[in-house]
Amino acid sequence: MSDRVLTQRELNRALLARQLLLERAELPLPDALERIGGIQAQYAPSMYIGLWSRVADFRRDALTKALERRTVVQGTLMRVTIHLVSRADYWPFALAVRDARRMLWRRARPDAPSPQAMAGAATTLRRALGADALRRKAVEDLIGKERARGIHLWLDLVRAPPSGTWERRRADLYAAAEEWIGGPDIRVADAVDHLVRRYLAAFGPATRKDVANFTGLSLTTLKPVLERVATERYRSEAGEELLDVEGGLLPDPDTPAPVRLLPTWDATLLVHARRTGLLPEAHRARIFHVRIPQSVPTFLVDGAVAGAWRYTAGRIEIEPFELLDPATLRAVRDETDRAMSLFG
Numbered sequence: 187m188s189d190r191v192l193t194q195r196e197l198n199r200a201l202l203a204r205q206l207l208l209e210r211a212e213l214p215l216p217d218a219l220e221r222i223g224g225i226q227a228q229y230a231p232s233m234y235i236g237l238w239s240r241v242a243d244f245r246r247d248a249l250t251k252a253l254e255r256r257t258v259v260q261g262t263l264m265r266v267t268i269h270l271v272s273r274a275d276y277w278p279f280a281l282a283v284r285d286a287r288r289m290l291w292r293r294a295r296p297d298a299p300s301p302q303a304m305a306g307a308a309t310t311l312r313r314a315l316g317a318d319a320l321r322r323k324a325v326e327d328l329i330g331k332e333r334a335r336g337i338h339l340w341l342d343l344v345r346a347p348p349s350g351t352w353e354r355r356r357a358d359l360y361a362a363a364e365e366w367i368g369g370p371d372i373r374v375a376d377a378v379d380h381l382v383r384r385y386l387a388a389f390g391p392a393t394r395k396d397v398a399n400f401t402g403l404s405l406t407t408l409k410p411v412l413e414r415v416a417t418e419r420y421r422s423e424a425g426e427e428l429l430d431v432e433g434g435l436l437p438d439p440d441t442p443a444p445v446r447l448l449p450t451w452d453a454t455l456l457v458h459a460r461r462t463g464l465l466p467e468a469h470r471a472r473i474f475h476v477r478i479p480q481s482v483p484t485f486l487v488d489g490a491v492a493g494a495w496r497y498t499a500g501r502i503e504i505e506p507f508e509l510l511d512p513a514t515l516r517a518v519r520d521e522t523d524r525a526m527s528l529f530g
Contacts, residue, residue: 190421191422192391192421192422192436193439194423196436197461197462197463198439198463198464198489199436199438200391200435200436200462201454201464202464203437204221204222204388204389204390205240205454206218206240207239207240207446207486208437210241212242212243215248215249215258216272216273218241219237219258219271219272219275220271220275221388222388224263224270224271225270225452225453226268226453227350228450229480230351230356231352231449233249233270233449235447235448235449235483236452246352246527246528249351250347256366256367257272259272259345260350261276261342262339262343263276264400266290266291268350268357276363277369277371278380278384279380280363280377281370282374282380282381284339284374286402287402288301288339288340290402298336299332299333304339307340308337308341311325315361316365317362317365318361319359319360320359320361321358321359321360322334322360325337338360342363343361344360344361344362346359346361378407378411379411379414382411386429389454389458389459391418391429391436392428392429392458393428393429393461394412394429396459397429397458399456399458400456415431416430418430418434442488443486443489444517444521445517447483447495447522448485450482463490464490465491466490472494472507473491482494483496485504485518485521492506492507493507493508502523504522506518
């Protein structure tokens with residue numbers, strides 16, 4: 187382990203830089219998604235808002251067109267959650283987490299159909315899909331509602347546009363991934379290495395538990411992978427070992443952090459990134475709570491969540507969690523005014 191201790195402020199700026207939140211990047215959308223490890227996409231507009239805050243000159247129709255061109259895809263991936271990823275990242279991510287996703291689903295639903303029944307349903311659905319896409323209702327009619335709930339764990343499916351877009355938000359049109367983007371050309375072991383490398387480059391330096399939390403892979407599975415992939419070692423102020431890839435960004439902790447808007451369920455706010463202080467613990471219950479299972483959109487001031495926002499009645503309203511000085515309030519207003527281009 188390196189003797190270098192990284193402060194929370196250094197980890198905060200590292201996360202912001204790697205997530206393209208210190209400076210919007212001039213990158214094609216697939217490249218931007220690879221840099222940030224994908225975007226969680228249970229709510230379709232979150233993808234658009236998350237990329238608008240990270241990519242220079244982002245236009246709403248650019249993402250919809252990228253989905254139509256199949257250079258980016260949506261699928262159920264890490265933590266059995268819909269993610270938007272580049273076409274190149276889809277198969278490595280899907281193969282890396284396949285077994286873990288199935289185990290998680292089986293633990294959460296002990297009364298679910300057996301693996302043999304699910305495999306049979308997957309074969310039935312694959313034949314019905316061919317090169318086409320089916321609505322969720324058609325899938326349920328074909329294999330039953332109970333099997334349809336977990337079928338993506340036995341058959342790799344992507345959400346096909348126009349479903350799961352800003353214009354048609356319900357992600358209920360399914361296509362077979364091997365037809366939509368072609369089949370995989372990577373071994374499972376290499377896929378796991380790829381996923382872990384992507385995570386550390388996008389969210390590191392991180393602890394082993396952080397990697398496990400994000401990927402859904404066990405510490406046992408991750409141990410040999412991290413030995414291969416995580417070539418850099420640091421320590422946190424609490425003495426934890428922090429792992430990283432070679433060349434991972436570690437900007438000056440005094441780097442200014444601009445106001446940024448984050449969508450619901452932005453991955454920077456989840457528990458795997460707790461070490462960075464991006465979401466102050468005093469505010470965590472205001473963002474993630476059983477009464478608000480969809481989370482809430484937030485805004486950052488100096489690299490930390492300082493309030494919530496929402497679009498309503500043709501404007502963006504903000505709810506600061508603490509008093510903001512006039513200059514900061516103007517900066518937040520300026521950013522929300524710019525964001526109105528997404529809603530026009």
